[in-house]
Amino acid sequence: MTVDRRQFLTGVTALAVSPIIAGATSAPMTLEAKQGHIKLIPEEFGDYPQTNVWGFDGGVPGPLIRARQGDVIERKLINHLPQDTSVHWHGLRVPNAMDGVPGMTQDAVPTGGEFLYKLPLQDAGTYWYHSHNQSTEQVARGLYGVLVVDEETPPDVDHDIIVVLDDWRLSQEAQVTEDFGAMHDWTHAGRMGNFVHAHLTPQLVSVQTSQRLRLRFVNVATDRVMAVSLSGVQGKLVARDGMPLEQPEDFSVLTFGPAERADVIVDVTAEQGDTVQLAIHERDTDYLLQELKVGGRHSSGPRGAIPPLPDNPLSRLTDLTNARTVPLKMEGGAMGGLRQGRYKGRQLSTQELVDEGQIWTFNGEAGLPEAPLLTASRGEIIRIPIQNDTVFPHAMHLHGTHFQEVLPDGRFGPLKDTILVNPRESREIAFIADNPGDWLLHCHMLSHQAAGMKTWLRVS
Structure with a gap:
């Protein structure tokens, strides 16, 4: 697929709007790794067919798993793919047998097989799950999803939005190319795609001036480093890789290596008729990933300072004398x-x-x-x-x-x-x-x- 500079790094797949329910889990008790079809390329870029993917429950991203800190959740992986697979729970502090690494913590799950993961959720934050078997191919085909662990007392925000950044290498027919073992990719910067986009959950129609947003960024790309920025908002970086910062920090451009995450809390400063924009920076040029219209002013007005998130029960280093x-x-x-x-x-x-x-x-x-x-x-x-x-x-x-x-x-x-x-x-x-x-x-x-x-x- 030939993507010109206007199409490269552009596009949003709209997902269903779903309310945040405290303590609720929005995914089923099973995760089925199977083939599926999604409309990846928006109609504005042409009449492209659906893209064949491998996804959990056949979708990309897979089901959002959401639970409270302190919960113990179970998910049974059922493999319907033509390859063995497994699930790694990226960033979670889980028992070793639940880590999902074939040949180290478990056997890969064969076609038709299943494996039960039991996950204690010790830490609140933004995490994700993905295949850890032949992952260069399986993650590139879409085998990943997001896991959110809510704090016992979540911060006061009007919208909690997950922003999944991904990078696809597509053919002229909008299909994932099969060149997963290309030596040039392996010896250079990796498998770089020609279509980068953002999945937002929920997909909002608009926001209001003075509303407070929590944005949870996740870079699920196979190999691409992504640098993103926001305009029309003002706020703080409050967490990295799921873990709260001791003090919220100012930010301008957020740089994510593959698998890195960040939470920001921001207040909408754009006025009615303007937009809040999410852009990605590539080779000294900015590309628009998403924009939200601003419609009206929130009745509560400005919220004041953004406090730190509650800390997680993981000890921080204080001294390296005996290290x-x-x-x-x-x-x-x-x-x-x-x-x-x-x-x-x-x-x-x-x-x-x-x-x-x-x-x-x-x-x-x-x-x-x-x-x-x-x-x-x-x-x-x-x-x-x-x-x-x-x-x-x-x-x-x-x-x-x-x-x-x-x-x-x-x-x-x-x-x-x-x-x-x-x-x-x-x-x-x-x-x-x-x-x-x-x-x-x-x-x-x-x-x-x-x-x-x-x-x-x-x-x-």
Whole structure:
């Protein structure tokens, strides 16, 4: 599909408006992974057919799962796809057996099979769920959904809106292209699409001046980094990756690596007849993703200061005196200068690695190593300095817990589960190893993960 500059990075699929019901769960007790059809390309761009997708319950995104902090929910995955699959509950602190990583925490669910996930919801916030088997293909086909855990006392807002940002590579017939293993994608920035859009739930017809909105951004793209901004509103960034900030922060452009999330609370400042706009920035140009008309003025008037969200029960770091340091060095990819690396216990040349479909390494190791990056005692504090010796960014995701960045001045950044490490950049994360089990640590540019960027750690 040839998409010109006006169509690229544009378009919204309208979803049904559904009220927020405190304590309610809006998804069924089963999640069926199956093929479906959605009208992905809006009529304004031409008479394109429906797009064939793989989705939970056949839709994209899959069913919104919504529950209260402290609840325990169950979802039975039933696989109707022609490939094995699984579900990873991204950002949730779940028991290891519920993490959804085939070959590490469970067997992949075969066609016709099922698996029951039991999930304690310890933390309020914005999370998502997605396939973790052949995920470069399955997530690109649409196998993901959003999970919202409401605070016991949610903030006072007029609308709570989920904004799912996705990136599709489509053919002339508006179908997902089948080139999932393209080596150029794997060795460069990943699978970049030609149609980026935003799913909004609910899809509002209009908003009013002085209304307060909570926007929950989720980047579900396979590989694309997205930078977005809002106009016609004023407010604060209140959470990152589901975890509340200790103090709300000003923001202008929000940058999301794949899998990163952010919550903002904003007041509508645009006047009647104007619009609230969501734009994405690509190569020094802004593209409109969505706009909401402003119709009238909210009777309550301005709300005043935006307070912090209630904190979650996860300890923050205060001291690294007794921390253990385990470095992680990234190498490989195009223009990376990688000459050799280990893969499945063998030392291979770059060409031999490429022949194996592996071109990225962590500490000289491509693919999931037999031995963990580290073994930590429960409660131990771990520091991981990350050095990106490649010419591409990498969104590093740690399963099982959240970490904090160790900033250059010694302070600690917010709790997160994914961090974007830019080319030739060094960053350091630290965390308390408080969740026992074997946990994956990988690049969430899923093409990079498939081509070698994954390791694991053990907490005992």
